[in-house]
Amino acid sequence: MSADSPNSDVSLPDFSAGSTGILLGKAGDLFDELLETAVEPFGLRAKDVVVLTAIDAMGPQSQQQLARGHGIDRTTMVSVVDGLERLGLVQRARNPDDRRKYAIGLTVEGQALLRHKLGPAMLNALDTFLAPFTPDEREMFGTFLWRLVHDRGVAANGTAHGNGTASGAAGANGQGTGQGREVPGGTVR
Numbered sequence: 001m002s003a004d005s006p007n008s009d010v011s012l013p014d015f016s017a018g019s020t021g022i023l024l025g026k027a028g029d030l031f032d033e034l035l036e037t038a039v040e041p042f043g044l045r046a047k048d049v050v051v052l053t054a055i056d057a058m059g060p061q062s063q064q065q066l067a068r069g070h071g072i073d074r075t076t077m078v079s080v081v082d083g084l085e086r087l088g089l090v091q092r093a094r095n096p097d098d099r100r101k102y103a104i105g106l107t108v109e110g111q112a113l114l115r116h117k118l119g120p121a122m123l124n125a126l127d128t129f130l131a132p133f134t135p136d137e138r139e140m141f142g143t144f145l146w147r148l149v150h151d152r153g154v155a156a157n158g159t160a161h162g163n164g165t166a167s168g169a170a171g172a173n174g175q176g177t178g179q180g181r182e183v184p185g186g187t188v189r
Contacts, residue, residue, distance in 0.1 A: 031129045038125035039118060043087065047072060047080050049122065052089065052106065052114050060105035062095065089113060 016022070035046045050070050055061060061069075067077040081104055084090040089110035095101040106114070130138050 031125070034125040034129050035122065038121040042113065042117060042121070044118070047076065048084055048089075049118060051077075051080055051084065051104075052110060052118065053122075055090065055104060055106050056111070056114055060093065060095075060103035062101050062103060066104065084110070 032046055035049065039046065039049050050072070051066055054066055054070060063077050063081055064074065066072070066081075067074045072080065081090060081092070085092065088107055090104050091107050092102040092104055095103045130141070133141060
């Protein structure tokens with residue numbers, strides 16, 4: 001068989017319009033669009049809000065930590081932090097553990113905006129995104145997404161490790177169920 005011949009023994013994943021992979025991408029795009037629309041009145045973009053919420057959740061961090069933890073390239077992260085600093089929402093401070101580095105932290109103004117205005121706007125965007133689901137379906141969706149991202153349960157060779165489940169259940173609506181889920185670094189509510 002030549003290198004140009006089709007091989008009927010090799011099956012390819014389905015990436016047609018209705019496939020799981022394409023639908024996951026479209027769902028992500030839809031949520032990004034809803035979030036962008038929700039935070040635009042505050043002069044912010046979705047990436048700005050990702051950074052603000054990350055700092056709020058984990059405390060001051062270096063630009064490198066923020067970029068690595070949230071899939072934002074380092075060059076883009078510099079412009080995001082610069083913009084947030086110009087708006088008075090974050091500040092750079094010398095890292096007390098390594099004076100060569102800066103830690104990016106929220107200002108009082110950044111905390112207030114996040115808590116009182118951005119938080120409700122983000123929850124409205126999430127509620128709009130999840131509107132087709134019942135409360136139970138939202139819960140399951142959140143659990144399934146958590147497992148996809150954080151708790152794979154199966155090693156690369158296909159053997160099971162751990163129990164493959166998340167303990168507790170965090171709501172896909174961003175609201176806790178009262179149970180919470182223990183994760184490295186804290187509880188997802």
